[in-house]
Amino acid sequence: MKKIIVIMGACLLCCSLPALTDLNYTGLSDVYEFIYFNGSADPYADADGDGLSNYDEMVWGTSPTNAASKVTGLSAQLTGRTLELSWPAVPYRTYELRASMDLVSWQTVASGSISNYTENLAAANAPLRRFYRLSGALPASGTVVPRLTATRSGQNLILAWTAVSGQT
Amino acid sequence: MVSTGATSPYAVPLSGPGVPAVQYFRLKTTGSPASAGGLDPWEEALYVANFGALPATRDSDGDGMNDLAEFQQGLQAGKKDHPAVGLVVFTPLEK
Numbered sequence: 241m242k243k244i245i246v247i248m249g250a251c252l253l254c255c256s257l258p259a260l261t262d263l264n265y266t267g268l269s270d271v272y273e274f275i276y277f278n279g280s281a282d283p284y285a286d287a288d289g290d291g292l293s294n295y296d297e298m299v300w301g302t303s304p305t306n307a308a309s310k311v312t313g314l315s316a317q318l319t320g321r322t323l324e325l326s327w328p329a330v331p332y333r334t335y336e337l338r339a340s341m342d343l344v345s346w347q348t349v350a351s352g353s354i355s356n357y358t359e360n361l362a363a364a365n366a367p368l369r370r371f372y373r374l375s376g377a378l379p380a381s382g383t384v385v386p387r388l389t390a391t392r393s394g395q396n397l398i399l400a401w402t403a404v405s406g407q408t
Numbered sequence: 409m410v411s412t413g414a415t416s417p418y419a420v421p422l423s424g425p426g427v428p429a430v431q432y433f434r435l436k437t438t439g440s441p442a443s444a445g446g447l448d449p450w451e452e453a454l455y456v457a458n459f460g461a462l463p464a465t466r467d468s469d470g471d472g473m474n475d476l477a478e479f480q481q482g483l484q485a486g487k488k489d490h491p492a493v494g495l496v497v498f499t500p501l502e503k
Binding site (some may be wrong): 264272283392399401 | 423427438450452458463479485
């Protein structure tokens, strides 16, 4: 008999610079700060005490000043031999659902602007147990941290990077 | 600070007067192509959801500069903090 183990939760994974206006260099969007704090705010603080930092709330699209507004994680629904995982998706965010059989090796099973994932547990290759992890992200910025390369040319060191329009 | 506004490729002399034996370089960029013409879409949507109007059409702090311009210039849209504020114009008293 197969056991279905679903660990509900959510974690934040940010691999690229999020697209945001941050001219005061706090890490939070200036627009987000204005709306919720009417000024700059600490991204690592937890203004509403709900366990999520202000930065995490920005990424997940929840309110950093309302403890009732927070990420609730995955919901699991088993219908027959079909498992459906769902979560509250927020516009402009992308999500990545990863799965693991041993909590060590993870593989992406779904990603993008999605809010659910369905798995057929009756499939011949369905694993005996599986753990799921959901991460969310803001749209990646066109601004990537430029890779600096250095080559020597005579008595000069030539530093080069990929220029991005609009950036100096 | 080696250079500001440098463009790639950038040549650094390895010898000559004042050139240190060891140098480390760090590249910092300013400006964002995403925000050069306005806010990022999710920011604009968040703003509209909260205020029911585009940031270019609102002046939250009433300082004469719309919120979009304040965001683009790194000013605080909720505080009268741009240089024009504080200018006091004195007019002669009428007799």
